[in-house]
Amino acid sequence: MDIGAAELTTWVDDPWAGESYSVAGIAAHPDDAEMLGQGFGRVLIAGEHTAVEWSGLMEGALRSGQRAADQLAGFEVA
Ligand SMILES: Cc1cc2nc3c(=O)[nH]c(=O)nc-3n(C[C@H](O)[C@H](O)[C@H](O)COP(=O)(O)OP(=O)(O)OC[C@H]3O[C@@H](n4cnc5c(N)ncnc54)[C@H](O)[C@@H]3O)c2cc1C
Incomplete structure (x- = not known):
């Protein structure tokens, strides 16, 4: 590991x-x-508070963002 970096x-x-x-x-x-x-x-709502078992963690924040993006991608443009 480069301590200086x-x-x-x-x-x-x-x-x-x-x-x-x-x-x-x-x-x-x-x-x-x-x-x-x-x-x-x-x-749509993203955020760790929506991540069920991952709530309260960075992992939950990331997973909820991916989930919301997937939901958004599933929308049809009117
Ligand atoms: C002291 C501390 C230590 C932590 N340690 C860890 C750890 O070691 N490991 C771990 O996995 N997690 C840790 N966490 C939890 C982790 O930081 C959070 O779970 C994560 O940051 C949540 O991400 P989020 O995107 O859901 O919400 P946030 O990161 O809170 O993002 C919400 C954003 O919305 C913005 N916002 C709020 N209201 C409005 C508004 N009206 N209009 C526009 N923007 C708005 C806020 O400014 C903020 O930038 C820690 C948290 C704290 C406070």
């Missing part, structure tokens, strides 16, 4: 790190994430 970043000193993740409240339903991921008509 490595860069250490931390959440507190990285101006581009402003992200967060969801936490289910006491009124949340277990199916909420899946329901949100289905979208509402032509309104």
